[in-house]
Amino acid sequence: MLNCLIIGSGISGLSTALALRKAGHAATVYEAYPEPSDGVGGFLTLAVNGFDALETLGLKNAARRLGFSTPRMSMYLGSTGRHLADFNYGGTLPDGTTARTMTRSELYALLRNEAVERGARIEYGKRLQAVEEGSDGVTARFDDDTIASGHLLIGADGLRSAVRPLIAPSSPQPRSIPLLNTGGIVPAGRGPALDVESGRMKMVFGKRCFYCYMPDPDGRIWWFANPLQRSSGNAAELDAPALKNWLTGLVSGDRTPMAAIIEATYGIITRT
Ligand SMILES: Cc1cc2nc3c(=O)[nH]c(=O)nc-3n(C[C@H](O)[C@H](O)[C@H](O)COP(=O)(O)OP(=O)(O)OC[C@H]3O[C@@H](n4cnc5c(N)ncnc54)[C@H](O)[C@@H]3O)c2cc1C
Known part of the structure; x- marks a missing residue:
């Protein structure tokens, strides 16, 4: 059994914790924010490849109860009302699952609750600052002057990842574009x-x-x-x-x- 340190408790960090638990490893998630992010964020559409991934984690049926089905999209021009195109949003899985639109918060809560239920630990108020690799594993240093050691460390800390430049210094930086969402x-x-x-x-x-x-x-x-x-x-x-x-x-x-x-x-x- 490996002792795994996951940095970031967003959708990817919690999914990773679930996958590691399924494989029989210990998983601790370290999150910079001081508390869970229930109710935070907007909404997203989970496409069928996302449902496939959740099936691997045993969560597809639970996720099918979130949000509402949005298998189709259409494009229009606003000035004239002209219809441009129709698309299917990734098709339909054999069991009838389609893309669904849901709040980020409800997907997050499902993954977080299941990860804890299945034995993952989540520690809040732990902002990663540095990582040291040794012959027997890795040590993470946080901004509250604490450390954690494990066999491996996984960066799931989002767009402005602290882990990415540590493990891949030449990786590209996020770019800002002048669009508001x-x-x-x-x-x-x-x-x-x-x-x-x-x-x-x-x-x-x-x-x-x-x-x-x-x-x-x-x-x-x-x-x-x-x-x-x-x-x-x-x-x-x-x-x-x-x-x-x-x-x-x-x-x-x-x-x-x-x-x-x-x-x-x-x-x-x-x-x-
Ligand atoms: C407006 C909007 C609409 C979107 N719509 C869709 C959609 O329709 N469908 C879709 O699939 N995707 C959509 N996305 C993308 C999707 O939301 C993201 O790809 C996904 O949420 C990223 O999850 P993540 O876990 O990788 O990162 P994040 O959600 O960013 O989580 C990273 C976590 O790491 C923590 N963290 C950061 N730095 C540190 C540190 N140094 N130490 C410890 N913790 C740290 C953060 O606090 C955060 O909790 C949308 C995104 C936006 C912004």
Whole structure:
């Protein structure tokens, strides 16, 4: 049995812990944040290859209860309303599983709870600072002046990984591009009538912004938008009413209900 140190308790770190437990190894996850990230983040679509991976971990059926089925997407031009293309989002597995859209938080909670249930340990408030390799394993140093030793260390610490430059110093750095990702979920009964059915994501190349919206079977509307950063000021720092105003202005010339969708959103949930 190996004693494995995993850095980062996001989707990849927790999945890795589950896989190592399944293979009979000890797994401890070290997370920089002081507490679990329940309720944090936006939403994502888990494609069928992701469900295949979860099946290996014995979690496909549990994950099929999260979110709602979104096997189709369509592309449109916002200025004219012209239909450009339809796609299937990765097809359908033999048991009928399709891509599903879910909050990042509910997928995270499933993986975290199962990892703990199956014997993985998670330690919070442990930001990796340095790694030392010895003849019998590896030692991780954290910013709270503690250390942990194991047979191997796995970097699952995201885009700005601390592990990656330690083990692959010449690996490329993340690049910043001037696009904002923002989105929200409109409660049932508050949004406008939509021109798309549940199960299909409507993606629109608007005159001034790319965006997507879709209804879920309960009548809520899930949406995201990718505007270019404003030429003056950082859009990610706008307060919620100002962000809403700015976004509404970007989409109001399009032949879609997007302006009314943004207007009906209580809180804009992601601004990355
Ligand atoms: C807006 C948006 C929409 C997306 N939509 C989709 C989608 O539809 N479908 C899809 O499959 N993917 C989607 N993605 C991508 C997907 O969300 C990410 O690829 C995935 O969440 C990355 O998970 P991760 O565990 O690798 O990293 P992260 O979630 O970034 O987790 C890394 C963890 O490591 C911790 N950490 C960082 N540094 C340290 C350190 N030094 N020491 C200890 N811990 C550390 C962090 O606090 C964090 O908890 C989307 C991403 C965004 C931003």
